[in-house]
Amino acid sequence: MASRFVTGPPAGFTAAHQDWAEGVGASSAAFTVEEVFPADDGAGAVVTFTATIEVAGAGAWEYESSVPVVRAGQRWLVDWSPAVLHPSLEEGDTLRVVRTWPTRAAILAIDARPIASEQSVKVIGVVPEQVEDLTELLAGLEAAGIDPEQARDAIEAPAVQPDWFVPVGTLSESAYPAVADTLDALPGVLVREGTERTRLPSPFADHVVGSTGVMTVELLEALGPPYSATDTVGRSGLELALEERLAGTPDQQVQRVNRYGRMMEVLATFPGTAPEAVTTTLDIDVQEAVEAVIATAPEPAAVVVVDAATGGIRGVASRPLDGFDRALSGLYPPGSAFKVVTAAALLGEGVTPLQVVDCPEEVTLGGRRFTNAGEAALGQIPFVDAFAFSCNTTFAPLATALLDPGELAAAAAGFGFNTAPGLPVPASTPVFPEPADDAEEGAAAIGQGRVLASPLHLATVAAAVAGGGWQPPSLLAGEPPQRTPLSAEVAADLADLMLRVVAYGTGVAAAVEGEEVHGKTGTAEYETGSGLGSHAWFIGYWEGYAFAVLVEGGGAGGTVAAPLAADLVGRLAALPADGGQ
Missing domain, CATH: 3.30.1390.30 (Penicillin-binding protein 2a; domain 3)
Known part of the structure; x- marks a missing residue:
């Protein structure tokens, strides 16, 4: 098309223009006419212009040039040469953009x-x-x-x-x-x-x-x-x-x-x-401890350690390595690990740690039957023991009886459920849908039904108890996210409840001699297509570290995940006191 305005367009005229545009990666070009004056030889005219070329990925390249034009009958045509494209171009020249990348940062x-x-x-x-x-x-x-x-x-x-x-x-x-x-x-x-x-x-x-x-x-x-x-x-x-x-x-x-x-x-x-x-917030020594622990875990598995004071992720690992990131992106029913949240709601409503509650063999709520592991029945026991021994038949009916509609959901929100993690890498949002009836409320209270969480999120739940309130996790160093405060009395009671889990409850396999380990087991049922399977959970904290261990489809949290947690705490306890944290 442009050749119609050129005197005797040379061979390769169109290709020269294409090479010019492609050579500089021109995403757009604008030409502004400045002046028109007679040519020195009197045979035509010269049109001066300013070119503004948008070099893709670089910026605007502006230069001044001129175009000689000659009369051909009633028309003016361009007397074309490579210099029309740029005043420095000669026959056979091309343009190219050379990029020199800096050394990638660490x-x-x-x-x-x-x-x-x-x-x-x-x-x-x-x-x-x-x-x-x-x-x-x-x-x-x-x-x-x-x-x-x-x-x-x-x-x-x-x-x-x-x-x-x-x-x-x-x-x-x-x-x-x-x-x-x-x-x-x-x-x-x-x-x-x-x-x-x-x-x-x-x-x-x-x-x-x-x-x-x-x-x-x-x-x-x-x-x-x-x-x-x-x-x-x-x-x-x-x-x-x-x-x-x-x-x-x-x-x-x-x-x-x-x-x-x-x-x-x-x-x-x-x-x-x-x-x-x-x-990052990663601690090399903690990460190496996490890798050593997960290397002994049945796969698939995930381990996360966060700093209880800041929410910073200190160590994180998923297996298998060629699978997706289960630690951050996996969503699983939390099972009884969610009882930390339910206990916080019940304590906030006036339940006391030593209050006597019932732990029968089974209860029915909204037509759904709830039982304990092994169909156990512990009878009349203090609330602290119902937590330590993870009595489903205590927590499900207490939540439906004592919590008003929306209170369990509000407690879950206070522990970060339905809040996106906000990390620079993909990480799933924990899910707590509003229960529709007593059956759903009872299931949600024990971490079943439609409740879902990642290992990362459950580590932050444990950190909320250790740190006095929930805060989002972080992966990049900087100011820690704002904490959602937890009542000091409730936090202290939860700390005692979690200590008893490891001292004499379902989490005794997480105990480490000479160390004060707080935790909660979880055995989360899920549909397998041919029946029910169970994910093995253990969440807890020790000193300034909070953590979560998941063995996907692993079975009982107290027998599968808790020993891995003990190994983790033992390795953390062996780290130098002046480590990266």
Whole structure:
């Protein structure tokens, strides 16, 4: 179309314009006419203009230029040359944008020790158009210690251009000299200085910290300019969620390149932004203790430790590693672990710890039958013992009889149910639907029915007792979230109740000699399709740490999860007193 306004448009006229637009990644272009005056030779005129080119992912590039025009009958036509596109362009020149990314910032533990950071490496890359024999190239790369299949995938990735430097692997500074000659002999291979992301050895909060890797089509579409198909980016966890903060933005140059590929001139520069290190709430020593505990747990499982004073996540792990993040994103019926919340509501309504209550073999509420583990019946016992021995047939009828409509839901809200965690990585919102009738109220009171929570959330429930009120969890260092206060009297009573669970109740397997462990077991029933299964829970706190242990489908909390909690407390107690916390 534009060729209609050009005198004798040269071969490649349309391609030259396309190359100009694509070379600078122009997302838009605007041209403002400034002046029109006669040409020096008197054969036409010159139109001066200001061009404003929006370079995608960089910013506006503004320059002044001029267009010579000549009369052709009743029309004025452009006397075209490459200089029409930019005054510096000569025949055969092209434009390109060169991006230089800063060194990716580190992910740090709460005490500023690095969890993931960069180290110097040799970046092995391939320029596709210079490769003579792909099979020989891949064999040579394999001999040098580069994965040939990963190299093939990178070279053949969608959107890769023939003249790009395509990273296919890295070698440490110490390993490179031994294979330098092999790589130098491979046509198409180039070696550049670079850095590589290194992190504490896996497993170490893998789901949360995440990983980096080669750009995917989906991520490129989501991130957009200034990213390209060959960039290394965060692929999961914090590395992905905080990509822009950790990566910063690149310094960018618009360069004039001659027909031989030589850079002749820098026409525009766009300074990037510096990356920022991220300090997390994770404690390396606590995380290692968590990893040691979960390594002994039946899978699937999750363990979470939070700082009771701040809500900061000190350690978190899920298994299997190739599964989803059960610790933060899993939603499960909490079972009797929810009795911490129900007990808080009942204590707030005037129930006293030593008040005598009934723990029969079974009760029926709204047509639903409730029983205890093993169909046990403890008769008339103090409320503290009903909690310690986790009497469903006490808690379900007490909640329906003593709590007004909405009171249990309000208590649950006070412990963070139905409040989104607000973390930078995916984390599920705990669910407490308003019970519709006595049957649902009774089920909710013992953590069944439609009540759902993640291991992370139940760790914050335990932290609420230890810290005097609930606060949202945090994963990044900074000011702790505001706490929803818990009555001092109720908090003290709950602390005593949870202490008795471990001292002589269902949680005795969580006891650690010489340590004061507070806790609550949970055996949460769920439909399996062929009957009922049970998730094993133990939540609790020790010193300044609150925690939750889940073994998915593991059975009884007191026999499966509680021993893991004891192992966890023992390992926490063995940590140096001046640790990361």
